[in-house]
Amino acid sequence: MALITIEGMSKSYVTAAGPFLALKQVSLSVEPGEFVAIMGPSGSGKSTFMNLLGCLDRPDAGHYLLDGQRIDALTPDELAAIRNRTIGFVFQGFNLLPRMSLEDNVALPLVYRGLDRETRRARAREMLAKVGLDGYAASLPSRISGGQQQRVAIARALVNHPRLILADEPTGNLDSHTSQDIMTLFTALNAEGITVILVTHEPDIAACARRQVRFLDGEIVEDSLTPRQENALC
Amino acid sequence: MLGAMLHEAWQAMGANRLRTGLTMLGMVIGVGAVVLMMAIGQGAQYAVAQTISSMGSNIFVVLSGYTAVGGVRSGGGSAPTLNVADADAIAELDGVDTVAPVHWGSVQMVHGANNWNAAVNGTTPAYLDARSWPLAEGHSFTDSDVRAATRVALIGRTVAENLFGEEPPVGKTFRIGQAPFVVLGVLASKGQNLDGRDQDDLVVMPYTTAQRKVFGTAFQGSVRQILVKATSSEAMPALEKSIEALLRQRHRLRESADNDFTLRNLAAVADSAAETARVMSMLLGAIASVSLLVGGIGIMNIMLVSVTERTREIGIRLAIGARQREILLQFLLEAIIISVIGCLVGLSLGVGGALLVGYLTKTAVVVSGSAALAAFAVAASVGVFFGYYPAHKAARLDPIEALRYQ
Numbered sequence: 001m002a003l004i005t006i007e008g009m010s011k012s013y014v015t016a017a018g019p020f021l022a023l024k025q026v027s028l029s030v031e032p033g034e035f036v037a038i039m040g041p042s043g044s045g046k047s048t049f050m051n052l053l054g055c056l057d058r059p060d061a062g063h064y065l066l067d068g069q070r071i072d073a074l075t076p077d078e079l080a081a082i083r084n085r086t087i088g089f090v091f092q093g094f095n096l097l098p099r100m101s102l103e104d105n106v107a108l109p110l111v112y113r114g115l116d117r118e119t120r121r122a123r124a125r126e127m128l129a130k131v132g133l134d135g136y137a138a139s140l141p142s143r144i145s146g147g148q149q150q151r152v153a154i155a156r157a158l159v160n161h162p163r164l165i166l167a168d169e170p171t172g173n174l175d176s177h178t179s180q181d182i183m184t185l186f187t188a189l190n191a192e193g194i195t196v197i198l199v200t201h202e203p204d205i206a207a208c209a210r211r212q213v214r215f216l217d218g219e220i221v222e223d224s225l226t227p228r229q230e231n232a233l234c
Numbered sequence: 235m236l237g238a239m240l241h242e243a244w245q246a247m248g249a250n251r252l253r254t255g256l257t258m259l260g261m262v263i264g265v266g267a268v269v270l271m272m273a274i275g276q277g278a279q280y281a282v283a284q285t286i287s288s289m290g291s292n293i294f295v296v297l298s299g300y301t302a303v304g305g306v307r308s309g310g311g312s313a314p315t316l317n318v319a320d321a322d323a324i325a326e327l328d329g330v331d332t333v334a335p336v337h338w339g340s341v342q343m344v345h346g347a348n349n350w351n352a353a354v355n356g357t358t359p360a361y362l363d364a365r366s367w368p369l370a371e372g373h374s375f376t377d378s379d380v381r382a383a384t385r386v387a388l389i390g391r392t393v394a395e396n397l398f399g400e401e402p403p404v405g406k407t408f409r410i411g412q413a414p415f416v417v418l419g420v421l422a423s424k425g426q427n428l429d430g431r432d433q434d435d436l437v438v439m440p441y442t443t444a445q446r447k448v449f450g451t452a453f454q455g456s457v458r459q460i461l462v463k464a465t466s467s468e469a470m471p472a473l474e475k476s477i478e479a480l481l482r483q484r485h486r487l488r489e490s491a492d493n494d495f496t497l498r499n500l501a502a503v504a505d506s507a508a509e510t511a512r513v514m515s516m517l518l519g520a521i522a523s524v525s526l527l528v529g530g531i532g533i534m535n536i537m538l539v540s541v542t543e544r545t546r547e548i549g550i551r552l553a554i555g556a557r558q559r560e561i562l563l564q565f566l567l568e569a570i571i572i573s574v575i576g577c578l579v580g581l582s583l584g585v586g587g588a589l590l591v592g593y594l595t596k597t598a599v600v601v602s603g604s605a606a607l608a609a610f611a612v613a614a615s616v617g618v619f620f621g622y623y624p625a626h627k628a629a630r631l632d633p634i635e636a637l638r639y640q
Contacts (some may be wrong), residue, residue, distance in 0.1 A: 056553060056633045077557045084555020095550045095637070099249050100242075111238045112555045120238075156554065 001068060003163060003195050004030040004053070009062030011048050022048040024218040025062070032163065035190045036197045037206035040215030046199050047168070049215065053197065054087055054166050055079045067163060084112050088157025090167040090198075094149040096141040096156075102128060103137035106155045113160060127155035131185060147178035154185060158194075165189065167198035171205055176233065183208045183234035207232035239560075243568045246540075254572060257536045261576025261616070262583060264526030265609050269584025269601070271522040272609075274591065275515025276600035282511040284598075286504040288424040288433065290365035292331070292470060293501070294462040294477065296324075299494035314456035315494040318441070320484060321460045327476050329469035334361035335457040337441050339449050343397065343415075345408035350396040354410075354437045356444020357461075362388075362421075364463040372404040372419025375440055383442035385415045390434035391423040413447055415439070467501060474499065529576070530616040537569050537624035548628050549636025562629035569621020570614060577613030581606055 011023040023045045030036060040046045051057040052064065055071055064071040067086055074082070083089070096105045107124035115123075128134055131151040133144075141149055150170060157165055167186065171179035179202075187208055190196045200206050207229040214222035247254040298316040321335040337356040342349055355361065359374050375386045387408075394403045394417075407414040424433040445451040462477065464470045478497055485494055541548070548561055585601050592599030 051634050054553070056637075077559075080552070080555050080557045083553060089553050091637070095546070095553075097547055097550065099245050108551070109554045111235060112551075112557070112560060114235050117237065160555075 002029045003032045005065040007063045009059045011059050033193050035209040036211045037209035038199045038213050044215040045218040046215045055082050085160050088162040088165045090153050090157050090170045092169040092172040094153045101138050102152050109160050127159045131155045164195045180233045187234045204231050204233040208234040239564050258576040260529030260532035261573050262580040264529035265577045265580030266584040267522035267525045269609050270587045271518035272605045273588035273599045273601045275518045277598035279511040280600050281598045282507050292464040292467050295498045296460040297496040314453040317456045329465050329473040331465045332360045332364040332463040334358050334364045334461040336459045337457045341410050343408050343410050345397040348397050352393050352435050356441035364461045368422045369419040370422040380440040383446050386418045387415045388419045388438040390421045390436040392435040394420050530620040534620035541624045541628040545636050545639040548631050549633050552633035558629040562625045565625035565628045566621045570617035573613045573617030
């Protein structure tokens, strides 16, 4: 069964110039374990699509099945639970909480899951070790580099063992060397069976994924499976 | 979960110490002012209650009627319409604790080189009981002194100081006219009554002695007033009616005739004084509450700024699975922590200030546990009340908008 099934999904925004149709009847299906890159120029609807995928927003029309669950029928609290357990988010700007130690940052999703302090600490340290940052647990985000911050953000996304990782331009703020490290990490996670969907406009980043989906003017204009390419940055 | 949230709230407050401190200061001043004003107000109430209890509680005063000569009326107590037999009859009524007939006047008294003019109350030993008036030194006179009209007296503190100075007065004699009187005891000091009159400027002696050997009263056995102490304040209304009925019957007054006596309820006077003090206390509390309100608005103001500043953080939290009520709870907790800590500091400053005021002005100041508890409850509710709107605003943020916020 597909992990993600989207049929006829539309979304429009009200702007000063009138209603703007950001997504036009988009349909997409993603199987468990896929590695998908979503590409397209700005304003093509890819960010809107990611927000809908991540259960941060609701579509105006269409159906969304995630892991066999009808998303459009859920309450805000049920959506929060899905964001907490089924999806891990990685952002372009890392989005760590600046006042908290790295360990507390990674453990934050577990707080909202209601786990006890000891379990939270153990799981957070385990995840920091997994992204190669054991020993940094007590540091503050401002004390480490951008690449390390993105690793912490990935550790936070992984801490609840999600089935799906959504990454919105995860290498957008990083140099090419660090980008490569991050993409290698995503590739390794995908090899473990986690479905990874990332938005990027860099072809060498997109080349790491086996499937590329291209958006233009709110529609999917290309959906191709490509073998791993030589220029891939991973 | 709550532990983690408390920890986070603490961190958030610590990140901006000056701002948190200033917000707390609003609460500190508010709670401190309320506690201080309540303490002063309750102190005033306490002082009034002390004065009232010094008059004796649950007391009726029955005054004899007045004489009128050629249209000139001489005021209550001037006609010999009450007598000791009336007092004895009242003592038989239900609800009566003690009865003391009183015949008073003022005379000049002499001891050695000193002389002094003071009120003399001729009464029975029950008088001290009725007025809850203990002796500081010596002992009281007895019923046999009353029967024999012996020349003995109890003197108030003011009289003792003016006649005897530094000398211990018990056992000494003073003169009224040519007659010597032995001081049996000195009354404990009662201070001023509600009118500001010195209650200690008084000599108490058997009414027989007063009538025969001091005033030379024409109508022996008649008294100017009868002091009646009821068993309880609940018994007073019924007793008032039965005293009136009894005296009308004893004085053979016809249905149409006016009373030839006046019945006064001292409790009513006391109640109005207590009510005045209570209103003043409430007024002080109300004025102080305004500063508490201002402190609460300060919390709301800062929490609104904090929510705006942390919009992005809220977006991140929502994205990784925080429910709306968890965001709400987090901001609410911060507001409550600020107000509760502010309250505790304000409470200690208020209590300290009250004790200082009491010490400096030598007035009664009462810090009650219930007032402190009330201040605490109010502070917590101020935190919830003024913290709710900002917290609600935070919880209702759109996660996408919040994540985009720079």
